[in-house]
Structure formats: C-alpha cells, structure tokens
Amino acid sequence: MNGIKVENISFSYTEGQPVLSNIDVHFRQESTAIIGQNGAGKTTFVKLLKGLLKPATGNIYVNGMNTQEYTVAQLAKQIGLVFQNPNDQIFKHTVIEEVMFGPKNIGQSTEEARQNSLLALEKIGIVHEADKNPYDLSLSDRKLVSIASILAMKPPIIIFDEPTMGQDYLGKERLKKIMKDLRAEGVLVLSIIHDMDFVAETFERTIVMNQGKIVLDGPTREVFSHEQLIRDVYLELPHATQLGKQLGLKQTFLTVDELINFNRKKQ
Numbered sequence: 001m002n003g004i005k006v007e008n009i010s011f012s013y014t015e016g017q018p019v020l021s022n023i024d025v026h027f028r029q030e031s032t033a034i035i036g037q038n039g040a041g042k043t044t045f046v047k048l049l050k051g052l053l054k055p056a057t058g059n060i061y062v063n064g065m066n067t068q069e070y071t072v073a074q075l076a077k078q079i080g081l082v083f084q085n086p087n088d089q090i091f092k093h094t095v096i097e098e099v100m101f102g103p104k105n106i107g108q109s110t111e112e113a114r115q116n117s118l119l120a121l122e123k124i125g126i127v128h129e130a131d132k133n134p135y136d137l138s139l140s141d142r143k144l145v146s147i148a149s150i151l152a153m154k155p156p157i158i159i160f161d162e163p164t165m166g167q168d169y170l171g172k173e174r175l176k177k178i179m180k181d182l183r184a185e186g187v188l189v190l191s192i193i194h195d196m197d198f199v200a201e202t203f204e205r206t207i208v209m210n211q212g213k214i215v216l217d218g219p220t221r222e223v224f225s226h227e228q229l230i231r232d233v234y235l236e237l238p239h240a241t242q243l244g245k246q247l248g249l250k251q252t253f254l255t256v257d258e259l260i261n262f263n264r265k266k267q
C-alpha cells in the first residue's frame, strides 16, 4: 500500500483533552497542503505521520508500515520531516556534515551519503555553502540546509512544516520549484503552511484542519471555493481568489495569472 493511510485516529497530550479526533484520510500521490489556524493540531498530526507520536486509537500506515509497530529510525527511510525551525534540526559544524548525517544514519555509505548530499545541496541551490558552518548562514539558508538533509535521504514521502517561514520572494519561488520537482519525481509531498498564496500556487490538494478535525479536503481550487467555511475557521482566501470575488466573478481563481488570462479572453 503506497502513501499514507490514516485510519480513524485520535490523540491527546493530556487525558480527556483530545487534540485530534476521528481523523480518517489517505494520501497517495497528490501534493497536499495542510492548513488551519494556530493550535488546530497540524504539527501534532504530522508528528504522528512521522511516527514521533503514536495515536491513542486508530492506525497510521506509512507505505504499508503501521507506525505503532516500527521505530522512528525504521520509518526514516520512508518518511522525512523538515521541521519548522531549522535550529531544532541542525547540530553539525559544516553544512556538508550536517546534510550527510541523516543519510549515514539510515545506512548509506560515507561516499554514497556525500554524493547524495552534494546533489541535494545543488538541487536546493546552496552547494557553494557546503563547507560553511550552518550557523554562519542566514535563517532562510539554514532552512534550506535542513531541507537538503531530508532530500539526501531520498525518502519517498517528505513533509514540510512551515517551509516558507522566513523566506523572501526568491526563497519561496525556489521552494515552490523544489516541491514541484519532487512531485514530478514521484515523491509524496505534504506541507503545513500558513501562506495561502503559496498553497494556491503549489498544491494539488488542500486539507483544512480546525480544532483537531479535518473540516475540508479536496482539490485546492474546490477547497478555496468554500469562502464562508474558510472564513469560519479564521483563514484567509488567496489574494487572487479574493480579487476574483471582489470583481464579481463566479470562478475560483488560484493565481493572478489565471485572473489576467481570463480577463484577456473576455476582451
């Protein structure tokens, strides 16, 4: 069974205070954004997918492996998680050592790990920083290092937690390309994300969480067509979607380019 199958899971940190309840969802190939206001349970959910936490009830299968029955180390070949804060992930003295740590840990030889790490750094666009100390880099480049560390392990599933945090326009464009390339290579890409324009421009599917439950799940365009529901859970629509609505158009636009093209065709 490929992808991630989540079967009716619940989870709480403190007894009697459920953080997630009755979540039933399947991730196959589509790149998927997980959105929701602060405290909705997104980070807890992805920690469960990664096997860092175990569900109180229900099961999660990662490429067929039940997370209840495997350690985080055993699951690491299947699923990588890029943490929200790169400082939680980085602890070596050079970028290349940092990126090689994960691949070596899952059994790659030093040479193989070096090759995969250099390739990952090249893909991310920071191979020229391989010998620098990660802490001499900007926060946004450090975030790229933490992404390269996961890419170098070549897991078939990669989850990003707030990848656009601290990234400027170029950083976001680069991330968008990395995610789209991964998708084209057959990697299952999931991401927690607060930047709605980035969601609209990047992901095929969007899941909306609120108070520990999935309240909307579908193709990104369809999800953003539910204007009132999105507002009810204190989220905003992407700017292009808002603009289309303000212009009185019925369609749900995801990008400004779509809106411009639509107007051109009308003229």
Ligand SMILES: Nc1ncnc2c1ncn2[C@@H]1O[C@H](COP(=O)(O)OP(=O)(O)OP(=O)(O)O)[C@@H](O)[C@H]1O
Pocket: 013, 014, 019, 036, 037, 038, 039, 040, 041, 042, 043, 044, 045
């Ligand atoms: N380690 C923990 N111990 C106890 N409660 C926790 C812990 N981590 C998170 N929580 C609580 O669980 C709930 C869900 O938090 P979580 O971080 O999963 O939400 P989130 O949607 O990722 O929020 P954010 O967007 O702010 O990161 C919140 O009420 C939070 O206070």
